Amino acid sequence: MDEHDLDDDPIAQLQAWLEEARDSVPQPDAMTLATADEEGRPSARVVLLRGIDERGLAFFTNLTSRKAHALRQNPRAAVVLHWWELGRQVRVEGAIVEVSDEDSNAYWKRRPRASQIAGWASPQSQSLADRSDLDARVAEVEERFDGGEVLLPPFWGGYRLVPDSIEFWTHQDSRLHDRIRFIRSGAVWSQERLAP
Numbered sequence: 001m002d003e004h005d006l007d008d009d010p011i012a013q014l015q016a017w018l019e020e021a022r023d024s025v026p027q028p029d030a031m032t033l034a035t036a037d038e039e040g041r042p043s044a045r046v047v048l049l050r051g052i053d054e055r056g057l058a059f060f061t062n063l064t065s066r067k068a069h070a071l072r073q074n075p076r077a078a079v080v081l082h083w084w085e086l087g088r089q090v091r092v093e094g095a096i097v098e099v100s101d102e103d104s105n106a107y108w109k110r111r112p113r114a115s116q117i118a119g120w121a122s123p124q125s126q127s128l129a130d131r132s133d134l135d136a137r138v139a140e141v142e143e144r145f146d147g148g149e150v151l152l153p154p155f156w157g158g159y160r161l162v163p164d165s166i167e168f169w170t171h172q173d174s175r176l177h178d179r180i181r182f183i184r185s186g187a188v189w190s191q192e193r194l195a196p
């Protein structure tokens, strides 16, 4: 990978790599999201990238989950996308902002009904007595909505990672992999090559 192979705009470059990944990677939108709580204790989990534009990378979740608690205490995050089939990795770091209610609602409406029911029924990251506890919650939510529209829960929504660092990595058999990192200062991105 040469510096000149990459778009000057790293968001456009990430969009291009994502599109290329769709041809060979089963779930190219899966990304590992790392957060840290107020004590600096890290945690990581996979979420789906559900929107990328000049504003940043959006994902959706339960706003009472462990990740949501951490993001309220410490609104910064890092994500990693890895596409084994392409020998590519992208690392993104930045500040976290909440997605507007309008955008959360628009995404919610596109989700399958079963996912909407699950969103209501699951107290994400909290302890359950057993599996039947969850099944009972699902049955209760299904009865409540009774075949009607399943509205956006007040405890569900999106976050946007506003990048200030984006690194593109490509595999080399020599193990001398290529790494090019973009750093944002205000509205201007600059790039540097990092040692593998």
Ligand SMILES: Cc1cc2nc3c(=O)[nH]c(=O)nc-3n(C[C@H](O)[C@H](O)[C@H](O)COP(=O)(O)O)c2cc1C
Pocket (backbone or CB within 6 Å): 027, 030, 043, 044, 045, 046, 047, 048, 049, 059, 060, 061, 062, 065, 066, 067, 068, 124, 125
């Ligand atoms: C492929 C994959 C995609 C996932 N997508 C999401 C997602 O978009 N949003 C979400 O809240 N959890 C998603 N999860 C579940 C999370 O990994 C995690 O179990 C859950 O969000 C609770 O995390 P927390 O306790 O750290 O908040 C996904 C898991 C996998 C394996």
